[in-house]
Amino acid sequence: MNENDVKEVKAPIQIIGLDIGRGYVKAYSEFNNNKKECIFKSITSDGRDGLDYSNYEEPIYVEYDGKKIFGGKFAEIEGYVPISNSKDSKLSSVVEELMAITFSKIAVAKEVKIMMGVPYKIFNAETLNAIVEKYKGKIFKVEDKINGGLKEVTIANISIFREADSALFHALNGLPNMNKPVGLVSVGFRSTELAYYDKGFRFNDKYSTTLEIGNRNVLQYVSQILLKESNINKSVAEIDSSDSYDYLKQRGYEAISEQIGQEIEASWKNLNEMDVYIAGGTALNMTFDDNFKILEDSQMATAKGLYEVAEFRSQKGKF
Incomplete structure (x- = not known):
């Protein structure tokens, strides 16, 4: 056997179902036989050091793209100017920050595939192309400022699916x-x-x-x-x-x-x-x-359905 016969073994890619709503972010994944999920309010704000985090329930504080960010209910309570995700669009800076927080919470692999839920009124090729252009290949470097640890996550691929379809796919067990x-x-x-x-x-x-x-x-x-x-x-x-x-x-x-x-x-x-x-x-x-x-x-039905759709497509070689 020579070195040309040795095939490169690629690290497994984690699939995540991501439902970024106007009220809450919900995400679900299964990787290496472990289930990972998170849910938090769709709110971010500028973060700052010096708080006693033990006084809060599940505080979120990360650093992403050189910016310190509070997230979820913690941002609502302590953020000087909390910003809610109030649009259907998935291209805003607050959505990107919510994605970074999600990766901080549940990303395990260095590369991920994302199935993102969208309302049926914007489920079209234009929306898909814009999301792929913005996020595919993007590297998220996120530091957890409370628990420690730095994650570097690359989006290997991303697609969209109707939110309602995803929830129903989950409800019907994919049948x-x-x-x-x-x-x-x-x-x-x-x-x-x-x-x-x-x-x-x-x-x-x-x-x-x-x-x-x-x-x-x-x-x-x-x-x-x-x-x-x-x-x-x-x-x-x-x-x-x-x-x-x-x-x-x-x-x-x-x-x-x-x-x-x-x-x-x-x-x-x-x-x-x-x-x-x-x-x-x-x-x-x-x-x-x-x-x-x-x-x-x-x-969590939509996030779980998004994951299940992505997993089904991936097994068929279509994602």
């Missing part, structure tokens, strides 16, 4: 719905997606829509009640993190449950022949018709 049409209702921070699938997992755009109803409506309702009745001025982010106003939140969740339920019935006239699944962290606080199935892991 197509051959016997009946199904609907996936994903309740997010600012909006709710109603995605309809004919038999055989065929997305039907005609019966799919996006409602401008979500967790933010509940938080705004609570904010208005507090200001009007008690002269308490709280931001929606502060209300979201607090358990002091749960009784008001519950009233809000009851209201949007009824509103979304009516929208489902108006959009899908054939509910009797459908299976309807509910996903999204907000759904855990809501009440729906008994015929609707709220996924037990509804908050």
Whole structure:
């Protein structure tokens, strides 16, 4: 055997399902028989040294691209100018910072493949090309300023998949719905997606829509009640993190449950022949018709589905 006969053994590439929402970042991966996942608020801010991190629950503080960054609820509490991920776009600087935090938390390999979730209204070639151009081949060097350690992660490949498709792929264990049409209702921070699938997992755009109803409506309702009745001025982010106003939140969740339920019935006239699944962290606080199935892991369903889609494609040599 000569040196030309020795084949280079490439290190394995880690696959990550990444769901960067306007309320929370959710990510899921399985690597070397270990499951890795994280969830944190989609908020970043400038970071700084000198705080006693033991006083906070799961504080996030990293350094990326020469910048010190607080993340999640910690950024909301201690950041001088916290910035929320308020756009559908996945190209903003805050999304890049949220990705860096995600890698700090769950990246194990030096190279990763990312399947990123996007709303169905921007699931197109233009979005894919822009995301690939920005992130494919990009090297993330992230230092954990609290626990120590420096990670250098290269994005070997990146693609996109509809968020609703991903959650339903997870709910159906990767099997197509051959016997009946199904609907996936994903309740997010600012909006709710109603995605309809004919038999055989065929997305039907005609019966799919996006409602401008979500967790933010509940938080705004609570904010208005507090200001009007008690002269308490709280931001929606502060209300979201607090358990002091749960009784008001519950009233809000009851209201949007009824509103979304009516929208489902108006959009899908054939509910009797459908299976309807509910996903999204907000759904855990809501009440729906008994015929609707709220996924037990509804908050992580999209991230897990994204990972499962990426793994399936990778096994077929298509990712």
